[in-house]
Amino acid sequence: MKTTYPVTFSVDFPDRDLDRVSTAFRIFAVIPIGIILSLLSGASIRYVTSTNGTNETVTSVATGGGLLFLPLVLMIVFRQKYPRWWFDWNLQLLRFSNRVTAYLGLLDDRYPSTDEEQAVHLDLPYPDARQLNRWLPLVKWLLAIPHYIVLFFLVIGAVVAVIVSWFAILFTGRYPRG
Incomplete structure (x- = not known):
């Protein structure tokens, strides 16, 4: 799938029978x-x-x-550099975080791996720090306030969807479509 968006994110649909026991106790299994x-x-x-x-x-x-x-942030502001190793660390941390979130959100019943991609796919292009506005990181958080307001309501909807999915998996053993 070719896209013009800088971030590509997808989770494979679990089109198989899911483990009802691990689904029932997912909140405890995710603790470690x-x-x-x-x-x-x-x-x-x-x-x-x-x-x-x-x-x-x-x-x-x-x-x-x-x-x-x-x-x-200081390196981007004052030196206009974003080291590749730092970007790779952040990308891998985001991938790991999304695997744990997908596991907690019942999108996958395999325990999240710390290094394998599994069913969650995330890709970001490496940014050129010289093309970034060097002072924008200092005020960018102000621009995110409307985004956080919308996200608040989306999170409420996601929690309701996870609860409905939890019951569906417990009773049918499959993740609901649509």
Whole structure:
């Protein structure tokens, strides 16, 4: 399929009988790989301890991709470079994240691999950082606010669709079409 979009993403339809037991307990089965994903993708952990109600100790830990975000933005802004190895890391992390999301969303009943493509296909072209507006990363998040509002409602619809699919797989053993 030839497309003019810069991002190509697809998930193979599971046109086979799915494992009902793994579907029933998917929320528990995803915990180990979800921990790995959160450690790699930049999740932050915050611990708050209170001794007598007035003194609080706050400890925050940022992991993985969260630590790699700011240096990349600074490199694009000031040097107009996006190293190929950094792009490859981000692309593989996105692919892994999408495999875990597809597994959690019942689109695949095979446990997500950390290195194989499986049923989720994602491809991005390598960008030329010299063609990017060097100051746009500093304000681009403002332009995303309407997008996040629309995504909020789309996520609600996706959660409802996953719940309906969960029941369909439990009763019929197949993912519903259409």
